[in-house]
Every structure is written in structure tokens, then in C-alpha cells.
Amino acid sequence: MRIRVAQPDDAPGVVALRAIVYPYLVRGIESTRKMLAEPPPHGGWAAFVAEVDGRVVGWTSAEPNASTSVPDFGNVNLLHVHPDHRRRGVGTALLTAATDHLRPLGVRRVRAMAQSDSLPFADRHGFSPSREVRYSALDLNPPPALPEPPPAVLLRPIAELDPRLLYEADVASAIDEPGDVPVDAVTFESWQYDVWDELGLDKTASTAALVDGEVAAFSLVKRDGDRMWSNYTCSVPAYRGRGLARLAKTAALNRAAATGVRTAYTSNDEANAPMLAINARLGYRPVASQWTCLADLT
Template identity: 55%
Template sequence: MTADFSIRPARPGDASALAALRREVYPYMVRGEATIRRMIVSPPPGTDRIFLVADRAGEPAGTVSAFRQPRSADAGFGQVAVQVHPDHRGRGIGTALLAEATDYLRAVGVTRADTWAVPESLGFARRNGFEPSREMRYSALDLTAFTGVPDAGPGITLVPLSEVTEQALYEADVAAATDEPGDVPSQPMPYPTWRYETWEEPGLDRDVSTAAVAGGVIVSFSLLLRDGDRAWSDMTATVPEHRGRGLARLVKTETLRRAAAGGVRTAYTSNDETNTPMLAVNSRLGYRPIATQLSCLATLTS
């Protein structure tokens, strides 16, 4: 069958359509138009990222992003994310986009990669050489009735992200994230990439995101990305020496309280199936499971 679509690099003018496509495919994942446009115009440094679009009948029918994973200790490890609109599936668009992405990753020296697949797409992933390795759980919280009131306790001060410095947050992130669950050992994200993906993220709500400070140092934090009345808990973490004190729940409660007061109606989050402490925190806060995805791994041979 002759393909009735074409693949091209994403353009800034695609941002609105691609944001809508993402909401259609993954309604529980929050990424605003401004974030997508910036990724197209100036991809994050150190990731060799590409962003492709499949055009069909004059509109984006699918997209793929492929990049070198900056948190991986293996420089040859990458990630692929494919999205195809439900109305355009069954035409080979996903297969073509994935082939373009994996060919590109091989060319830049990536030898292994992962992708996320919903359970009903697992067959597609396997047919293309990706095998499941672990599960990610997605949850939602209705903030219209959220009543959480944090109790910081002695020695802890809660402040909005707007009152902390870039360097202080980066140091806390480096300390907290090195044991984050994943398919390969992790490493601290290089500073330029972290600055792009975290500190300069257009959706980051600095007045809502919260840090817990003790002795002038950030010991725990919860970052929230906002798109209208929807929000995404991008990361909640505590530096190792301060764990076991309930700080993750504390900062996330305060972040959600501020979000609710600011008009956010639904908050979404995700957790690796092995991250039982955060799964427990989210359950106590009232999050309810709504979806799962499977991390699938492939070796990219030439």
C-alpha cells in the first residue's frame, strides 16, 4: 500500500497541533504549547534530540521525539516517544516514525533505547524490537475538594520556588535524583541540560512549586508544571540524609494546596512501580490510578 503521509522535521507552527495531539493520546500527561514550541526551536543541549512529524491530509497525524537520555550513566542510552492520533492509526505511521527515530539514534551512537507503551500497544513495541521491562503508574487528583494542610514541624521552612536560587535547586536535585528508578544506572543531569529542562521550563509554576529548607539548604522539593487548569507533578524528591521524615508528603501537600488555590482543577503524576514510598504518599494525598505504561527496551543494532 502506498503511504498517504509524509515525515518531516517539526516546525514552530506545529506546536498547537502537537499539544492537542498529546492531549488526545495521553490526556493524563501535561505539556503546554509553549514547551513544545521551545523544544522544536531550540532542543535541550547535550541530548542530540530530534522532533519529527507525520503529515496526513495536511495535518499532523503523528509525531516522534528521539534523544540521548541525559540522566543515564550510559552515554549510549536513548529514548524514543511515538504518538499517533487514533483517527490515523493502522496506516503504518507509527512504524515509519519509529524507524526514522531509531535510524537517527544509531547514527549518533546510541546503542540501546527505551520507549513507553500503553498495554494495548505492547504488541507494536515488540514487533519493533522493544521488550517490556518495568511499569509506570499514572494517577490523578481532583483538586476542587483538596483540603491538605501541611505541618512543617521544627527546623523546616516551606518556601515557593520563586524564593530559591537556581544553584540551590540544582544541588538538591543532584543529591536526590541519583537513585531514581530506571532501566539503566543514573547520573546527575549535566547542568546546562538541567537548566533547560527544569529551571527554564515554560510550564514551571514557581509560585506554586515548593521547597523545604533546613539550615539554609533545600532538603526536599516538589515541582509542578501547569497548563491552564491542569497540572503535572514533575518531580518530588528529598535528599537522602533527610528521608524518612515525611518531607516529600509535606512539600507535595503544600504545592497542591497552592495549586488548588490558584485555580488548578486536576493534578496528574506518575511513579515507577518500584517507588513504593511515593506511591504511598500519593495514595494518602488522594491520588487515584488512571493508567499504566510499560517501559520497553531495545538494542539498536545496525
């Protein structure tokens, strides 16, 4: 087994591994290849793979968190190991590579995700569980019924919008998103990389609800074949309580289903009661849970 920096040609192996460990996550090969070839613009991002006999059996990435004003905060993203290669030091080696990368960048507090059965591993490495995240799935055969929009509301694919309008709505809605740290420092450049230029973003299925020309709510569809991920669904605070987030998400699900998507996945912080209620009304069912875990780097 060896740990090395991930390369663009690792994309097929990384996606195949993710499909085994996290079958409810959606990111395609070309999207992963681009991420490895063109890292995020905020700097400091790195990805590592564990390799055995030329085969990718483990993965993680690490970066300073550029989306929050909290100083010296970083992420170890989606560390996972093939089930046949666990309890052999692969996860520990990947975690060491990630934290060794973050320390020289000034990161002193780090967040990682862990499935429930991985919490003992997290504890042994100094991580404490913080917040539970629910993953849910929805069968789109058929999609949920789409109600008639109110007279003042227009539903439009985001392909027809100026991306800055969507960015501004995203920033406004994310300010009170439940989480370990506030999401209050997202630049347009980083948003454009993470959201608008993501190869898997289906800009025709992704839908915004407009009121008087303003983006009041939207729902983003990230797609890989016949599976999709609801990348973000929200409503701007001034327009909440009108059912617009559910309307936008229902429209997005219907548009995705019309072009061949059969299963939709999403995730929510367990404290995000409004979105959990929306998903329940749409018919989503829980399929997994993970925990955010926090540790100090010393």
C-alpha cells in the same frame, strides 16, 4: 501520509494530538513551541511528526540520553498516533525515523514507552517491556489538607531559591530513582533547560522544604491552564523518613489550587513504593499505565 522534522508551528497540532492520546500528560502550546525552536543543549535531540492532509496525526522525538553514565543509551520519546490513523504504518514510519536518527549518533541501546495495548507493536519492532509506570490523577477541589510544618522546617516557593541549590538537591535525590538506567550524569546546563527554564514551571506553586537553609525536599509544579503535572517530588537522602516530600508536595498542590488548578497528574515507577504511598495518602487515583521498553539498535 508523510514523515517530516517537526517545526515550532506544529506546536498546536502536537498538543491537540497529545490531549487525545495522553489526556493525563501536561505540556502547553508555548512550552512545546519553545522546545521545538530551542532544542536541549546536550545535542542530538530531534522531533518528527506524521502529517496527513496538513494535519499532525503522529509524533515522536529521539535523543541520546544525557542524564545517565550508561554509554550509547538513547530514548525514543512518547511515540503516539491519532486513533483514527493507526494500523496504517504511521507508527512504524515514526519509529524508523527516530532510530535512523539515533544510530549515527552512536546509540546502541534505546528506551521507548508503550501503553499496554501497544506492547504487541513494540514486540514486533524488537522492544521488550521492562518497567511499569503508573499515571495518577488528583481532584484539587478541595486540595489535600496541609499539616503544620515542624518547627525547624520552612516551606518556600522555589522562586525564592538559588536554582543551583535546587539542582544539587535534585541530583542527590535522583541517584537511587528506580529506572532502567541510573540518573547520574545530569549537568546544571541540561537541568536548567529541562526544569528551571521550562515555560510551564510554576515557580510560585512549586515548593521546597528547607532545614537549616538546606533544600531537604521539594515538589515541582508544571502547569497548563487548570491542569498541572507534578514534575518531580523528592527528598534528599539525608532527610528521608521525616515526611518532608509529602509536606512539600501537599504545599505545592495547595498553592496550585489557590491559583486555579483543578486537576493534578503525576507518574511513578511501580517499584517506587515510597512515592506511591505518598500519592495514595494524598488521594491520587490511577488513570493509566505505560511500560518502558528496551531494544538494541543493530
